[in-house]
Amino acid sequence: MSKKNKTTICILLLITVLLIAFPLFALKDAEFGGSDDAGSVMVEEIQGSYEPWFTPVFESFLGGDLPGEIESLLFCLQTGIGVGILAFCMGRFVERKKWKDKS
């Protein structure tokens, strides 16, 4: 990887981290709830009270909301699998290039 690209990536990553961290420190009192909740609130505002006519399959199966900790577990699992695939393929590419360049 060229030096120029390395610098670009470092700068881009730094910007990303700052973009994510900034709201966290700037808005100390914020709840950081999901914006689809805000969406449902907006629907009610426009429509009056609204009762969804269909409940999520998994939730009706469990007979209630999914426990928060389990939710974050499954979240991590999703991220982990995605990262796993990306890292596996990337790792193979990187090694392959190294061997090719050598020979």
Place this chain on the structure above:
Amino acid sequence: MFDKKKRIVFLAVLFTATFAVMPMSYAMHIMEGYLSPKYSVAWGIIALPFILWGMASIQKMLNKNPKNITLLAMSGAFIFVISSLKIPSVTGSCSHMTGTGLGAILFGPAPVAVLGLIVLLFQAILLAHGGITTLGANTFSMAIAGPFLSFIVYKICKKCSVPQKISVFLAAFLGDIFTYIITSIQLAVAYPSQNGGVMASAMKFLGVFAPTQLPLAVIEGILTVIIIIALQTYAAPEMNMIQFTKEEA
């Protein structure tokens, strides 16, 4: 069926089955039960031809060169990772990105429709996120409209010889934003405002989503650029296979 194909199918099933047990509930998609049956069916019908087209195009691509599966899998994995991360935004609420830009830039919009559908399907079945009844609408916004715009933006930028990194950034950034614009319009059509109609309602929904999504779209653009740089550096043969040309520096 060849052994190789069998293996691919098995992996695909394994992959999807894993995600089938993956509850999450974050922002962005239209919530389960929030579109009346009429609209649910209508959006499903609109989305269906794109999905079929996407399947055909994936099939064609893999027949042409089975090795394309690696980049396709990586594009899919990118969507999984990106759409599983809830990111805090300046408005004090969280949302997540779409991640569909990468696939659209590499493969064009058709295959991404299928990749996006897979993500949405599993989020819908097990999570309180998105929904079976709103699947058509969500597929249209995230897996069809967004990637299409990304693809078009990228092509236009390339024609106008905009530097490649900037083209990639713009494509992913605008695709992400466009997804939310479409979501707002979908909600507005279903819930027109009593005074002002669909447009007023669309602006209202956009007012909720847009400020949250703007910084996230920037992040999505940046991450897409980074992964494109990495792929061009290390996966040059694969990138050539899909005719993704590197910019002459």
